[in-house]
Amino acid sequence: MTTAAHPVVELAGVTKTYGEVEALKAADLVIRRGELLAVVGPSGSGKSTMLNIMGTLDRPTTGTVHIDGHDIDRLSDRELSALRAGTIGFVFQQFHLAPGVPALDSVANGLLYSGRPRGERRRLAERALRRVGLGHRLYHEPHQLSGGEKQRVAIARAVLGDPPLLLADEPTGALDSRSGAVVIELLHELHRAGTTVVVITHDRDIAGSLPREVRIKDGRIEEDATDAAGSTDAAGLLPEEALR
Numbered sequence: 001m002t003t004a005a006h007p008v009v010e011l012a013g014v015t016k017t018y019g020e021v022e023a024l025k026a027a028d029l030v031i032r033r034g035e036l037l038a039v040v041g042p043s044g045s046g047k048s049t050m051l052n053i054m055g056t057l058d059r060p061t062t063g064t065v066h067i068d069g070h071d072i073d074r075l076s077d078r079e080l081s082a083l084r085a086g087t088i089g090f091v092f093q094q095f096h097l098a099p100g101v102p103a104l105d106s107v108a109n110g111l112l113y114s115g116r117p118r119g120e121r122r123r124l125a126e127r128a129l130r131r132v133g134l135g136h137r138l139y140h141e142p143h144q145l146s147g148g149e150k151q152r153v154a155i156a157r158a159v160l161g162d163p164p165l166l167l168a169d170e171p172t173g174a175l176d177s178r179s180g181a182v183v184i185e186l187l188h189e190l191h192r193a194g195t196t197v198v199v200i201t202h203d204r205d206i207a208g209s210l211p212r213e214v215r216i217k218d219g220r221i222e223e224d225a226t227d228a229a230g231s232t233d234a235a236g237l238l239p240e241e242a243l244r
């Protein structure tokens with residue numbers, strides 16, 4: 001569905017109000033294919049609101065949202081669900097893994113409504129888990145996994161269908177710095193493989209290591225800075241072996 005011609009995400013004059021609260025004020029933002037960017041800002045500044053709108057989980061109060069060239073205002077809920085399913089992967093701070101469900105099934109269940117037979121769902125899930133370095137934890141349930149491993153299961157589930165856009169809301173927020181670094185390195189790997197990645201983070205080091213940083217305050221985009229070097233592989237990232 002994605003073509004190189006249009007941006008993956010285009011927000012124009014997007015506002016979101018919740019009663020009295022103006023969570024997002026006239027946001028303009030263009031994200032092109034293959035970008036890797038951080039969204040930063042104080043608590044309550046509107047980061048998740050903006051990510052949820054980009055992810056079509058929420059519709060704006062005013063303004064227009066184009067995802068992969070589609071004006072989401074023109075799509076029915078059903079068309080929107082289909083666009084989301086085919087285009088966007090989500091990762092959240094809390095991993096949202098069902099208790100008692102082995103990693104392989106947690107991931108494979110992401111394809112439950114894809115029409116693919118069970119064997120193929122499991123084969124693809126296994127491949128996604130290997131991709132995040134969890135080939136040796138296929139049958140572990142959430143309570144048997146470390147925080148970092150749980151987040152990697154969640155990432156495997158998010159990228160199972162190879163979505164062109166991955167949205168991550170504080171993916172390292174519940175992790176120690178080492179597990180967090182592994183998760184960030186994994187996002188870099190997905191980005192190198194062609195996925196457009198948007199990461200909300202409170203971590204200045206993480207934000208500073210990404211090629212573009214969008215800063216939000218009080219619902220406004222205050223700054224949008226692209227690294228002059230355009231460097232994606234900042235120093236200090238873990239070697240690939242760390243994922244094994």
Ligand SMILES: Nc1ncnc2c1ncn2[C@@H]1O[C@H](COP(=O)(O)OP(=O)(O)OP(=O)(O)O)[C@@H](O)[C@H]1O
Binds near residue numbers: 018045
């Ligand atoms: N469903 C809602 N109903 C009412 N107010 C909301 C709702 N969702 C968010 N808000 C308000 O909108 C503002 C922005 O919230 P948002 O969750 O986007 O902040 P955030 O930048 O993600 O913060 P954090 O870093 O704490 O996650 C906040 O003041 C919040 O209280």
Ligand SMILES: [Mg+2]
Binds near residue numbers: 049
């Ligand atoms: Mg938030």
